[in-house]
Amino acid sequence: QVQLQESGPGLVKPSGTLSLTCTASGGSISSTNWWSWVRQPPGKGLEWIGEIYQSGSTNYNPSLKSRVTISIDKSKNQFSLKLSSVTAADTAVYYCASQYNFAYTWDYWGQGTLVTVSS
Amino acid sequence: QSALTQPASVSGSPGQSITISCTGTSSDVGGYNHVSWYQQHPGKGPKLMIYDVSNRPSGVSNRFSGSKSGNTASLTISELQAEDEADYYCISYTTITTYVFGTGTKVTVL
Numbered sequence: 534q535v536q537l538q539e540s541g542p543g544l545v546k547p548s549g550t551l552s553l554t555c556t557a558s559g560g561s562i563s564s565t566n567w568w569s570w571v572r573q574p575p576g577k578g579l580e581w582i583g584e585i586y587q588s589g590s591t592n593y594n595p596s597l598k599s600r601v602t603i604s605i606d607k608s609k610n611q612f613s614l615k616l617s618s619v620t621a622a623d624t625a626v627y628y629c630a631s632q633y634n635f636a637y638t639w640d641y642w643g644q645g646t647l648v649t650v651s652s
Numbered sequence: 653q654s655a656l657t658q659p660a661s662v663s664g665s666p667g668q669s670i671t672i673s674c675t676g677t678s679s680d681v682g683g684y685n686h687v688s689w690y691q692q693h694p695g696k697g698p699k700l701m702i703y704d705v706s707n708r709p710s711g712v713s714n715r716f717s718g719s720k721s722g723n724t725a726s727l728t729i730s731e732l733q734a735e736d737e738a739d740y741y742c743i744s745y746t747t748i749t750t751y752v753f754g755t756g757t758k759v760t761v762l
Contacts, residue, residue, distance in 0.1 A: 569751075571698075578655070578741065578753060578754075578755055578756040579690075579692075579698065579741050579743075579753045579756070580753060581743070581750065581751040581752065581753060584751075592749045592750055593750070594653075594750060595653060595748070595750065596653075628697055628698070634709075635703050635704075635709075636686075637684075637686035637688070637703070637704070637745050638686070638688040638700060638703040638704070638743075639688075639698075639700065640700050640703075640709060642697045642698055642699075643697070644697055645697050
């Protein structure tokens with residue numbers, strides 16, 4: 534069973550870059566389909582941010598595409614999220630998730646990490 | 653891409669059945685059988701309940717079932733229990749190789 538753990542700063546300044554890493558344990562990041570980032574502003578719904586395949590291919594939410602970069606480090610069994618030019622609207626719980634047993638859906642999720650954008 | 657449309661809230665008494673709708677377009681829900689449903693309890697992460705419209709992952713109660721007609725997918729919870737009280741989100745694959753979530757539905761067990 535795969536376990537995912539998000540890590541990174543919980544506070545980012547406006548106009549700065551949000552950086553998070555997701556570490557997978559109990560399974561290889563090279564052995565499954567796609568790895569995604571999803572976020573949820575406080576009290577609001579879920580929003581898909583983007584995904585990366587083990588080969589490094591990526592797909593992004595069109596509304597965030599200009600500010601998002603997702604990368605993968607197979608040697609560390611990790612994948613990462615960078616979101617630039619952040620504003621208060623980017624304050625959210627950020628989840629990493631994997632399509633481990635199924636395609637087109639995510640069966641394993643991290644516990645989520647709250648990132649607050651504030652000066 | 654716009655969020656899929658779900659009712660803000662649905663309620664039912666224990667033992668009853670409820671259905672949550674998820675309406676999209678021919679570019680997402682109507683175009684693919686890749687609709688999933690997630691359950692989220694307060695302060696917790698999402699849990700996969702249904703994938704590919706109507707399939708249940710191992711360990712999910714058979715009280716949860718999914719279906720689709722045209723551009724609308726549905727999640728039915730039968731024999732409603734107190735533990736089913738949570739937020740539910742649908743999500744669909746789209747024609748531009750992305751995913752779009754529903755607006756979310758709060759299920760209340762009366």
